[in-house]
Amino acid sequence: MSALVHVLVPFLLCVAVANTGVFDQVLVDTSYEHYAERAVPHFPAFLAMPFNCLVNVGYVVVGAYWLRAPGLEHERALFYAKDVFALMALLYGPVQWARLATLRRAPAVLDQWFTLPIFAWVPVWCGAVARGWSAGRALAAEACSLLSYALALLHERGFELALAAHIAAAVHSAAVLQRARGDAVSLRYFALAALACAGFVALKLLDHPLAQWWPFQRLTGHFWSKVCDVLQFHYSLCFLTHISQRAQSAHKRTS
Structure with a gap:
């Protein structure tokens, strides 16, 4: 229940702020031309771009699976x-x-904004494994992450700068934790998560150029970018859960 409150309260706060007009000057795309996948005129709005719409089920499936996943009970x-x-x-x-x-x-705006605290949670979790849990550190990290979206108001590429910093911090903290506490299994998960992250970024940027080639004209670069993002979530959870279990086991042996 506490995890739900932690996520839901800032989520609803961000929804409220995003609807006030504060971010009206932020550069975001609000047309189907932004995507290489062609909209289907006679489909309902929630399936206007079928593949790019339906891929979002993957996030729900991964989230629901990991909410029920065993481990870390102690x-x-x-x-x-x-x-x-x-x-x-x-x-x-x-x-x-x-x-x-x-x-x-x-x-x-929310699609961009929520990306930042998601990446920020990786260093928070890594810090909890390495140094023990600190509610203050977690709150500060998430608050700073949410506030960093203000960069999008200062420059048209401010969001990209904030996102790049968040990705770099997440990869660095995971790499440091792997070096200190990891094994071959966690290394595999780390490599798969990093590969998925690279695919998430590259395929989104190459959405329109890739659409020149027939394999990417229906299942476009943006679609595969979202597939990589779903896998990035999954393998990040695999890595962090496995390395957390190793830390638990090591603590039991020394206590």
Whole structure:
């Protein structure tokens, strides 16, 4: 229940702020021309771009799976960290779907904005494994992450700068934790998560150029970018859960 409150309260606050007009100057795309997949005119709005819409089910499936996944029962803080991350995945899918279904500014802003605290949660969880849980650190990290979206108001590429910093911090913290506490299994999960992250970024940027080639004209670069993002969530959870379980076992042996 505490994880749900942690995710839902800032989620609803951000929804309220995004609908006030504060971010009316932020550069976001609110048309189907932004995507290489062609909209189907006679389909309902929530399926206007079928593949890019339906891929968002993957976030819900991954989030729901990890909410029910066993493990970490004996360490409440790490169990909590896992549930927060899983809930973030579960809620992120509907936000992206709403963006495509409505083509409104507020869901487009939220689609960008929520990406930042999701990446910020990786260093929070890594810190909990390495140094123990700190509610203050977690709150500060998430608050700073949410506030960093203000960069999008200062420059048209401010969001991209904030996102790049968040991705770099997430990869660095995971790499440091792998070096200190990891094994061959966690290394495999780390590599798969990093590969999925690279695909998430590259395929989204190459959405329109790739559409020149027939394999990417229906299942476009943006669609495969979202597939990579779903896998990024899954393998990040695999990595962080596995390395948390190793830390639990090591603590039991020394206590």
